Amino acid sequence: MLDFCLVGAGFIGPLHGANVAAHPGARLAWVVDLNVAAARSLAHKYGARASGALDEALADPRVRAVIICTPPRTHAAIIEAAARAGKAIFCEKPVDLDMAKVDACAKVLAQTKVPFFVGFNRRFDPTHRALHDAIRAGEIGRPEMLILSSRDPEISPPDVVATTPYGIFYDTMIHDFDMLRFLLDDEPIEIFARTACMIDEKENPHRDPDTAMVQLRMSSGALVHVNSSFRAAYGYDQRIEAFGEKGMVVSTNHHPTSLERHGKDGIRRDPLLYFFIDRYEQSYKRELDAFIGALETATPPAIGLDDGRRALAIAEAGVRSAKTGMPVALSY
Numbered sequence: 001m002l003d004f005c006l007v008g009a010g011f012i013g014p015l016h017g018a019n020v021a022a023h024p025g026a027r028l029a030w031v032v033d034l035n036v037a038a039a040r041s042l043a044h045k046y047g048a049r050a051s052g053a054l055d056e057a058l059a060d061p062r063v064r065a066v067i068i069c070t071p072p073r074t075h076a077a078i079i080e081a082a083a084r085a086g087k088a089i090f091c092e093k094p095v096d097l098d099m100a101k102v103d104a105c106a107k108v109l110a111q112t113k114v115p116f117f118v119g120f121n122r123r124f125d126p127t128h129r130a131l132h133d134a135i136r137a138g139e140i141g142r143p144e145m146l147i148l149s150s151r152d153p154e155i156s157p158p159d160v161v162a163t164t165p166y167g168i169f170y171d172t173m174i175h176d177f178d179m180l181r182f183l184l185d186d187e188p189i190e191i192f193a194r195t196a197c198m199i200d201e202k203e204n205p206h207r208d209p210d211t212a213m214v215q216l217r218m219s220s221g222a223l224v225h226v227n228s229s230f231r232a233a234y235g236y237d238q239r240i241e242a243f244g245e246k247g248m249v250v251s252t253n254h255h256p257t258s259l260e261r262h263g264k265d266g267i268r269r270d271p272l273l274y275f276f277i278d279r280y281e282q283s284y285k286r287e288l289d290a291f292i293g294a295l296e297t298a299t300p301p302a303i304g305l306d307d308g309r310r311a312l313a314i315a316e317a318g319v320r321s322a323k324t325g326m327p328v329a330l331s332y
Ligand SMILES: NC(=O)c1ccc[n+]([C@@H]2O[C@H](COP(=O)([O-])OP(=O)(O)OC[C@H]3O[C@@H](n4cnc5c(N)ncnc54)[C@H](O)[C@@H]3O)[C@@H](O)[C@H]2O)c1
Pocket: 007, 008, 009, 010, 011, 012, 013, 032, 033, 034, 035, 038, 068, 069, 070, 071, 072, 074, 092, 093, 094, 119, 120, 121, 171, 276, 280
């Protein structure tokens, strides 16, 4: 049994907390949140201890792993504290928003040698994984084009948007920047991004980009397109199309059921699953399984700090391109 400490009992924290508590190889031992009431309420559900002070939980020698579910700007400090306490770390994406802090984390992780994993959960979605495996098995031959459509049904509240400008890159498309590396087993060498504010001032008062189209060129020569919006009126739109010399593989959207209703007005299907909690439910369980499996077998977790760092570098270069209107060469 691995004892976990969950840090951050906001939106995604309770989901990871529930998955840890339900896992046969793990136990939720601590919940830490600056908002102690939130920590207590989540801890109470699973018989865990609650605290507002990370150090208190890190001092517990039974705690073997930490799951970081706090806002991105807080991640680096928590990673360093957990690493220095000798705990294995599962960190929600992005690793942090500040590359200098990520580099400092890399040094601490290298010194402490604790296992580290970034929660790029989409790699563990069964349909996306099947697409990955088909590419790897050579089903489409050499990949030539990859298209990732990554559209949310709603924009984050204004206070969240205010704390992370260009969140469409750092918070949303960072998943796609990881996926394109994972799917093509290759690195992008150039990025060109255009953004727009399509949502009105009432919902997007900070005029932060809510719509983006991005093109990337991979070192193999393959071309990639990522498009993202915070206004998919029809639900959480998550499609990936990989095109190659021998054909194409497509990871399509998920619906609650695959029932089709045929009538005089045409064919109707269920609406799309509404958002990531439902669409990626299995992936969150599978990524936790992978993390715990790595700890049990003392093998490096599947997604390391360097993966998180590279996705952040792509996001940073994309923002630079959007701001300047020019393509940006990628260096890591
Ligand atoms: N992989 C995914 O699909 C996915 C989905 C949603 C969020 N996320 C990521 O998860 C992280 C958390 O997102 P969220 O939406 O749950 O955020 P949130 O704002 O809803 O919750 C964050 C919680 O952390 C607490 N907190 C803030 N600073 C803290 C600190 N220094 N120490 C302890 N507690 C602290 C806050 O009080 C809050 O309860 C982000 O990195 C986000 O990008 C990932």
